[in-house]
Amino acid sequence: MKESMKKIEEMMRLSISEVFEKMFFVFLEPLDDECNEYDMEAAIRFEGSINGEVRVLLSRDIAKTMIQNMLGLKEDEITAQRMEDCSKEAVNMICGNFLGKLDSTKVFKLSIPTFAGGGFIRPVPLGSMNQTPASAGMESTGIEPGENACRMDFDSDGGKVGVIIEID
Numbered sequence: 001m002k003e004s005m006k007k008i009e010e011m012m013r014l015s016i017s018e019v020f021e022k023m024f025f026v027f028l029e030p031l032d033d034e035c036n037e038y039d040m041e042a043a044i045r046f047e048g049s050i051n052g053e054v055r056v057l058l059s060r061d062i063a064k065t066m067i068q069n070m071l072g073l074k075e076d077e078i079t080a081q082r083m084e085d086c087s088k089e090a091v092n093m094i095c096g097n098f099l100g101k102l103d104s105t106k107v108f109k110l111s112i113p114t115f116a117g118g119g120f121i122r123p124v125p126l127g128s129m130n131q132t133p134a135s136a137g138m139e140s141t142g143i144e145p146g147e148n149a150c151r152m153d154f155d156s157d158g159g160k161v162g163v164i165i166e167i168d
Helices: 002-024 062-069 080-104
Strands: 038-047 052-058 114-121 148-157 157-168
Touching: 002 080, 002 148, 002 157, 038 062, 038 080, 052 062, 052 080, 062 080, 062 157, 080 114, 114 148
Parallel strands: none
Antiparallel strands: 038 052, 038 114, 052 157, 148 157
């Protein structure tokens, strides 16, 4: 499984870059260290030839940048609802792009994206993904990548992004 997670991580990294560059005009640089300080999280589950969950963690600054670049809004036009909607759309697009790369011949069922935000978020430990972000204990510390999960953290001029994928 470790070898297949390496392949999954590579495909996910490509999907993240494509979505952020094409949809939000944001260019991400990988971080060597984990960032555990995010303001919001969007998650989506998928089922098909493999099952799992993708979580996107965002700083408030990157969410604002994404909205401004995608919708052409000014900072004073950005609402909490728009940040939630943009976060959910980002996780949906990243997951869809990833699954298309993983196996374009298979059909995957995606859940409705969930959102947690409005305050400081520390990612929950891997392995608790079957819970919604709000019920999983957002104040937990750190994430330990496992055999069935990987995590990537990024930085940009607009803020920080983290992505976690876990395969059931």
